[in-house]
Amino acid sequence: xxxxxxxxxxxLAGVAVGSAAALSGVGLVxxxxxTGVLNLAQGGIAVFIAYLLRELVVVRGWPVGWGAVLCLLxxxxxxxxxxxxxxxxxxxxxxAAIGEVVVACVGxxxxxxxxxxxxxxxxxLTDVPSLVPARTVTLPGGHLLRVDAVAQLGTVLVIAVAxxxxxxxxxxxxxxxxxxxxxxxxxxxxxxxxRVAAAGWAFGSFTAxxxxxxxxxxxxxxxxxxxxxVMETLAVAVAARLQSLPIAVAVGLALGIGxxxxxxxxxxxxxxxxxxxxxxxxxxxxxLVAALVPWGFVEGFTEQGLLGGGGVPQLGRxxxxxxxxxxxxxxxxxxxxxxxxxxxxxxxxxxGVRAVLTVPALALILLSVVLVTGGGGLVSLxxxxxxxxxxxxxxxxxxxxxxxxxxLVVTVLGLATAGLLIGRPVVHRRGLVLALVTFALxxxxxRFVFEQPYATAGLxxxxxxxxxxxxxxxxxxxxxxxxxxxLVAAxRRGRLGRALVAMRDHEAGAWAAGVAVPRVKLLVFGLxxxxxxxxxxxxxxxxxxxxxxxFDPVQGLLWxxxxxxxxVDSAVGAxxxxxxxxxxxxATVPGMSAVVVGALAAGAGRLxxxxxxxxxxxxxx
Amino acid sequence: xxxxxxxxxxxxxRGVLRRLGGVPVVDRVDLAVRPGRVTALVGPNGAGKSxxxxxxxxxxxxxxxxxxxxxxxxxxxxxHRRARLGVARTFQQVAVFPExxxxxxxxxxxxxxxxxxxxxxxxxxxxxxxxxxxxxQRVAGALRLxxxxxxxxxxxxxxxxxxxxLVELARALAGAPRVLLVDEVSVGLDAGQVxxxxxxxxxxxxxxxxxxxxxxxxxxxSRLAETAYVLDGGRVVATGPIERVLADQxxxxxx
Numbered sequence: 001x002x003x004x005x006x007x008x009x010x011x012l013a014g015v016a017v018g019s020a021a022a023l024s025g026v027g028l029v030x031x032x033x034x035t036g037v038l039n040l041a042q043g044g045i046a047v048f049i050a051y052l053l054r055e056l057v058v059v060r061g062w063p064v065g066w067g068a069v070l071c072l073l074x075x076x077x078x079x080x081x082x083x084x085x086x087x088x089x090x091x092x093x094x095x096a097a098i099g100e101v102v103v104a105c106v107g108x109x110x111x112x113x114x115x116x117x118x119x120x121x122x123x124x125l126t127d128v129p130s131l132v133p134a135r136t137v138t139l140p141g142g143h144l145l146r147v148d149a150v151a152q153l154g155t156v157l158v159i160a161v162a163x164x165x166x167x168x169x170x171x172x173x174x175x176x177x178x179x180x181x182x183x184x185x186x187x188x189x190x191x192x193x194x195r196v197a198a199a200g201w202a203f204g205s206f207t208a209x210x211x212x213x214x215x216x217x218x219x220x221x222x223x224x225x226x227x228x229x230v231m232e233t234l235a236v237a238v239a240a241r242l243q244s245l246p247i248a249v250a251v252g253l254a255l256g257i258g259x260x261x262x263x264x265x266x267x268x269x270x271x272x273x274x275x276x277x278x279x280x281x282x283x284x285x286x287x288l289v290a291a292l293v294p295w296g297f298v299e300g301f302t303e304q305g306l307l308g309g310g311g312v313p314q315l316g317r318x319x320x321x322x323x324x325x326x327x328x329x330x331x332x333x334x335x336x337x338x339x340x341x342x343x344x345x346x347x348x349x350x351x352g353v354r355a356v357l358t359v360p361a362l363a364l365i366l367l368s369v370v371l372v373t374g375g376g377g378l379v380s381l382x383x384x385x386x387x388x389x390x391x392x393x394x395x396x397x398x399x400x401x402x403x404x405x406x407x408l409v410v411t412v413l414g415l416a417t418a419g420l421l422i423g424r425p426v427v428h429r430r431g432l433v434l435a436l437v438t439f440a441l442x443x444x445x446x447r448f449v450f451e452q453p454y455a456t457a458g459l460x461x462x463x464x465x466x467x468x469x470x471x472x473x474x475x476x477x478x479x480x481x482x483x484x485x486x487l488v489a490a491x492r493r494g495r496l497g498r499a500l501v502a503m504r505d506h507e508a509g510a511w512a513a514g515v516a517v518p519r520v521k522l523l524v525f526g527l528x529x530x531x532x533x534x535x536x537x538x539x540x541x542x543x544x545x546x547x548x549x550x551f552d553p554v555q556g557l558l559w560x561x562x563x564x565x566x567x568v569d570s571a572v573g574a575x576x577x578x579x580x581x582x583x584x585x586x587a588t589v590p591g592m593s594a595v596v597v598g599a600l601a602a603g604a605g606r607l608x609x610x611x612x613x614x615x616x617x618x619x620x621x
Numbered sequence: 622x623x624x625x626x627x628x629x630x631x632x633x634x635r636g637v638l639r640r641l642g643g644v645p646v647v648d649r650v651d652l653a654v655r656p657g658r659v660t661a662l663v664g665p666n667g668a669g670k671s672x673x674x675x676x677x678x679x680x681x682x683x684x685x686x687x688x689x690x691x692x693x694x695x696x697x698x699x700x701h702r703r704a705r706l707g708v709a710r711t712f713q714q715v716a717v718f719p720e721x722x723x724x725x726x727x728x729x730x731x732x733x734x735x736x737x738x739x740x741x742x743x744x745x746x747x748x749x750x751x752x753x754x755x756x757x758q759r760v761a762g763a764l765r766l767x768x769x770x771x772x773x774x775x776x777x778x779x780x781x782x783x784x785x786x787l788v789e790l791a792r793a794l795a796g797a798p799r800v801l802l803v804d805e806v807s808v809g810l811d812a813g814q815v816x817x818x819x820x821x822x823x824x825x826x827x828x829x830x831x832x833x834x835x836x837x838x839x840x841x842x843s844r845l846a847e848t849a850y851v852l853d854g855g856r857v858v859a860t861g862p863i864e865r866v867l868a869d870q871x872x873x874x875x876x
Binding site for chain 1: 712
């Protein structure tokens with residue numbers, strides 16, 4: 001362990017991952033500075049390009065070089081320009097709130113992942129082509145150096161230097177720096193900010209594709225694993241505060257090398273498995289830390305200052321009178337239709353009930369998004385993680401032979417408490433930072449709890465005898481969902497609901513009117529955690545198992561996008577989204593629900609209020 | 622009688638200092654809002670009036686000095702707690718909640734009055750908290766006072782700026798404030814509405830509350846206020862009875 005030579009070997013081995021992470025960070029920073037958007041869709045672009053390259057090279061027999069040229073220099077930049085023209089340009093022109101931009105990004109991500117799953121299937125693939133063959137040369141002193149790692153490191157450095165040179169000495173660079181400093185002022189000075197943003201997206205997509213192609217051979221290629229891996233490298237850009245290229249490169253390389261170095265620290269004892277988890281998920285840890293450390297002032301964020309404003313998302317906001325939060329229920333008919341749709345399976349035979357057994361549970365989780373995001377205006381991407389904790393708690397309690405009703409109550413109360421505790425350092429964050437922090441929490445919980453044998457091994461979930469039948473269990477699920485919906489309705493109609501709307505509409509005004517903004521945010525976050533936890537309990541009981549893949553963070557993003565699309569301001573939206581998520585995949589191919597939800601979410605900026613809102617407005621009364 | 626003797630004030634700032642980017646925009650200001658009076662705060666654009674108001678209401682924390690309410694130090698109390706203690710304000714950029722109706726906007730101001738003190742006091746406060754009936758009466762009263770009753774069920778987002786100023790004022794009054802900080806209330810109002818607001822503010826002061834009026838309309842100021850502070854470049858350059866301050870040559874030069 002004390003051999004310094006070994007440390008050098010591990011450092012050289014870490015360069016491959018480190019340079020890919022550095023590249024990802026450079027792409028994110030450049031894209032953010034030219035477009036004002038943090039490219040949360042990066043993982044989707046990466047996985048799409050990686051699959052496309054494999055299709056061309058392995059299935060169609062193209063040479064790797066030509067396939068790479070087409071994928072990385074034509075398709076990826078083209079995709080970026082398309083995103084600017086179709087999705088982000090329109091949002092920018094009407095100065096959409098940060099929440100809408102986050103939703104559009106998540107939509108693009110989910111759409112691309114869904115497309116990959118629908119086209120190429122979900123079976124993990126091992127025959128992924130490498131851009132540079134993994135040859136090794138022996139250095140003087142006996143150290144092994146991988147040629148591909150050197151090539152990657154070289155690429156990163158060349159790109160970073162080229163970017164600096166372009167920014168310094170070309171006319172485009174000057175215009176781009178002007179846009180990066182102040183888009184409005186640059187436009188007034190005659191710079192076409194749209195064209196600069198298109199270039200930013202083209203470059204961001206190119207680096208995303210390159211990162212995907214570089215990382216794919218190092219892991220099993222499947223539609224969900226690679227995007228999450230790429231999204232964990234958000235840590236690099238976040239650590240660079242979306243501004244500094246040198247910091248991004250340095251942090252990326254440091255994390256890659258650090259991760260590699262940690263592999264030779266193999267401690268025994270009880271802490272061993274935990275440290276192993278830290279080692280294999282160092283990027284997740286870094287993301288959590290980088291997002292949680294206060295951001296200070298970063299251009300485009302309103303992290304600091306009470307009067308910042310503008311960072312509060314105004315999803316589905318309409319100007320009053322439209323059965324929004326706080327108004328009376330002008331939509332009894334929609335509730336009735338939803339109730340009918342939920343009750344219908346009770347009349348079906350056992351197989352029919354089994355197919356929709358997850359719908360009420362999922363609706364409950366989505367209801368928590370309705371409460372937290374629709375009601376509280378908090379863009380929380382971590383509700384799926386709370387559901388996962390609920391499922392895990394249910395499994396633990398069930399394994400300990402705790403009666404199911406008691407387990408449900410204990411879990412919900414426990415999670416509400418956990419939500420209050422976790423929410424304390426989190427809820428005062430705004431907009432994009434809040435989205436990042438909650439996503440990082442979801443990644444952390446998934447990597448360190450749900451996927452770890454020390455937390456989930458040997459759990460058995462058995463429904464009690466009286467809920468063994470699917471009909472009985474479905475009816476019980478409906479009862480819990482009804483309680484959740486009534487809770488949300490009570491919140492929305494009461495003092496808390498008015499305070500929430502006030503807070504979303506004008507935060508400084510709400511403070512001045514005496515609304516205890518921090519406490520209200522925390523309360524709604526805790527309630528949301530409890531609701532999501534209840535949904536998780538039902539999912540675990542329904543499937544009679546704890547399945548970590550259900551609570552994958554990317555899955556959580558899909559859920560978030562689905563409920564935003566269906567209508568984040570009403571319980572109807574949650575039920576609609578749950579049916580769509582379960583039904584679309586069952587009726588067609590897995591991934592179809594993600595494609596539909598993603599496409600709608602990417603265009604959500606043009607559909608305020610979601611589908612439910614649109615339909616509701618179309619129906620008179 | 623000079624305003625510097627802050628002990629007599631209901632809400633008082635002592636040596637209030639607030640910097641933005643290192644530059645003091647409110648520079649060691651002493652100011653007192655007396656009960657039962659309208660006090661004016663005037664000065665050219667950029668003099669620091671709104672920032673001073675933010676410091677008094679708790680939206681901004683001063684970099685130096687103290688804010689007192691009844692001689693009790695509230696410098697570190699957050700904005701919502703000050704609101705619950707009876708410090709209400711309106712904004713220069715009108716702050717209403719467009720998704721709520723006019724009545725609901727006012728109700729948000731009325732129903733937050735629950736002083737949060739620890740222990741038995743909190744329980745007693747909860748038991749004596751404004752019951753729904755009292756809140757409804759207070760909302761109805763505030764709406765009536767500003768002539769908004771016919772618009773009570775209209776969504777605020779649909780209404781013109783002048784009406785929104787009245788809604789905001791009604792919300793501030795519904796909390797039964799002891800101190801009312803009013804920022805540029807006349808902007809966007811027609812002459813009739815200005816006269817109405819002037820009557821309401823005079824009434825609020827007559828009933829014992831202190832009013833601090835930040836205003837460009839010197840006609841409105843001289844009609845309502847007894848005392849004035851003139852702020853320029855973050856400092857108080859003149860203070861005293863309103864006629865004397867407005868007649869002061871140094872002050873006249875500022876306009």
